[in-house]
Amino acid sequence: MNKKNRVKIKTSEIFGNYNYAEQSWTVPSWVAKNDNFIEVFKDVISSNITDDKYKEPKSFQELFSYLKGRNYAVFEERFVVCLTQGRLAYLTSSGFSKVSASEDVFELSNWRVQIL
Helix, strand or coil: CHHHEEEEEHHHHHHHCCCCCCCCCEHHHHHCCCHHCCCCHHHHHCCCCCCCCEECCCCCCHHHHHCCCCCEEECCCCCEEECCCEEEEEEEEEEEEEEEHHHHHHHHEEEEEEEE
């Protein structure tokens, strides 16, 4: 993706004056404007992955259907994950990186999706 279409998101921009360590992540500009991404991202940073907001998907079909809808899932309550160009990617400080698949990826109890 063209670097012009990328923006930095900072914790201070997301949370305002709350006491979170200043960090930044580089994401495509359209991702930074996605309300679902911002909500999931805030929940991961603030460790707010609760059972009233998130659930374990019942099947991989449900998980991938959710991701194909341009939604963002949570893996192991630490990573924001999306589906891009048919591949799983997770957010790092330098942007989204493709997932190196391990056995943990296929354990549904490691995943959480928002209750819609």
